Amino acid sequence: MGRLLSTRRRHPLAAIAVLVAVLFTAGGAYAALAPTTSQNVQAASSTQIDEGRQLFAIGCSSCHGLNGEGQINDNGDVLGPSLIGVGAAAVDFQVGTGRMPLAAPSAQAERKPVSYSQDQIDAMAAFVASLAPGPDVPDEEYLDTSQGNVARGGELFRTNCSQCHNTTGQGGALTMGQFAPNLTGVEPRHIYEAMITGPQAMPVFNDQTVTPEDKRDIIAFLESVQNEPDPGGLAIGRAGPVAEGLWAWLVGIGLLIGMATWIVTRSSKA
Ligand code: HEC
Ligand code: HEC
Known part of the structure; x- marks a missing residue:
């Protein structure tokens, strides 16, 4: 209905x-x-x-x-x-x-x-x-993640969302000073609403492309990812989308530059 x-x-x-x-x-x-x-x-x-x-x-x-x-x-x-x-x-x-x-x-x-x-x-x-x-x-029915299929939600998330929000919803930078936020701790109803309203640079996922059941699966997936122990052993403070995204960028890029410099100095010595 x-x-x-x-x-x-x-x-x-x-x-x-x-x-x-x-x-x-x-x-x-x-x-x-x-x-x-x-x-x-x-x-x-x-x-x-x-x-x-x-x-x-x-x-x-x-x-x-x-x-x-x-x-x-x-x-x-x-x-x-x-x-x-x-x-x-x-x-x-x-x-x-x-x-x-x-x-x-x-x-x-x-x-x-x-x-x-x-x-x-x-x-x-x-x-x-x-x-x-x-x-x-959204109807409560579609926010009840106990009815959601986590594995399917993961597939749907990787197809529709990960190019901006990263494979586990950690977020990432976009162009023009915009960023896709970290999705940790976002309430199910707000996840659902983001999909149907497409704030700013985010596309609208209407009910034909991603059905209400699919949306529930995606929310269930995001919930399960959050409840997993941190794979690297570090929660980097979970300080919120901006701090965490920035941290990931700075440390990630810093590490890459560091490695590049190290390789160059080593090969020039050889
Ligand atoms: C083209 C890039 C892009 C794609 C694809 C995308 N998003 Fe987003 N998303 C964004 C941006 C940018 C924002 C921030 C919008 C704003 O702050 O106004 C956002 C915001 C959100 C928020 C709000 C988070 C918060 O902190 O309140 C949620 C939830 C969300 N997206 C979920 C999803 C899901 C689920 C999918 C896949 C079905 C998806 N997004 C696909 C770019 C994207
Ligand atoms: C200082 C100016 C300002 C005030 C005050 C303001 N807004 Fe906004 N609002 C904006 C701008 C600019 C945007 C578009 C920005 C964006 O997309 O992130 C926006 C976007 C929105 C949207 C998203 C529209 C869409 O297409 O999805 C909603 C809903 C909204 N505002 C509701 C409100 C409500 C409700 C209030 C009062 C509680 C409010 N706004 C107060 C400036 C304002």
Whole structure:
């Protein structure tokens, strides 16, 4: 059922459907009617949406506009992109990992301590979801890793994710000052939401390419990797994605340079 719905959402006609839906949203009428059509959509009450609208006006509208339409400053720089159609999942991911509210413009919004309670995040997510349909927060069923297949998850991870996040999710640098973060300790719901919303340089893995069951397998794999003892015997502090990624780069490259120098000095002596 959930799959059928999400298949429709990605249909080419979905864009038109979204447009039509947006037209009907005027006055929040859509929000009042929609939740009954899908078991997947959290029953967002109008009071919750109102609370979300208020929180959003205070904390987010300076960059994203009062109605999530996005903001551009006088120089034509985008202060915040439009959030129409990004869905509850994007808000839950961005605010739930502390990326939003963005403190200052940078190459990449980074994880920070979370500034809102889960209730407040839910309210803002409900508000943004009321603007236009978009990916919803995942069903508990797909976060229950005890039902996941770790071996399959590992295969899927190596095919779809490891080119950026490394074979065990340790992360790595990308171009233009961006990086794919270390996935250690990321909550299952945020892993799922990253896949369906594709933050920044990360692609969206829709339910046709990677089914909800596949996503659960991937999450189960990441969980099992974390619970393994450190193969090299060193946890390098597990200080978080940035420190750890940087450490890996510095030490890795330093070691390579050291080895190269050593080989050169040895061969020149011979
Ligand atoms: C200082 C400006 C600023 C503030 C304040 C801010 N944002 Fe953002 N937001 C941005 C920018 C810039 C991006 C795009 C950056 C990126 O992709 O990493 C973004 C991206 C997002 C996205 C991802 C959109 C997508 O396409 O997936 C969401 C969701 C979001 N913001 C929600 C919020 C919410 C909710 C708040 C308030 C709690 C908030 N933002 C506050 C600037 C801001
Ligand atoms: C093209 C490179 C790329 C691929 C492929 C990719 N990601 Fe990402 N991923 C990123 C980047 C870049 C970010 C950081 C985005 C941001 O901070 O806004 C990210 C962020 C994440 C996060 C958030 C981590 C955190 O610290 O909150 C998760 C979880 C994640 N990715 C999981 C996955 C999974 C699972 C796959 C495979 C299905 C995958 N990614 C494939 C580039 C990639």
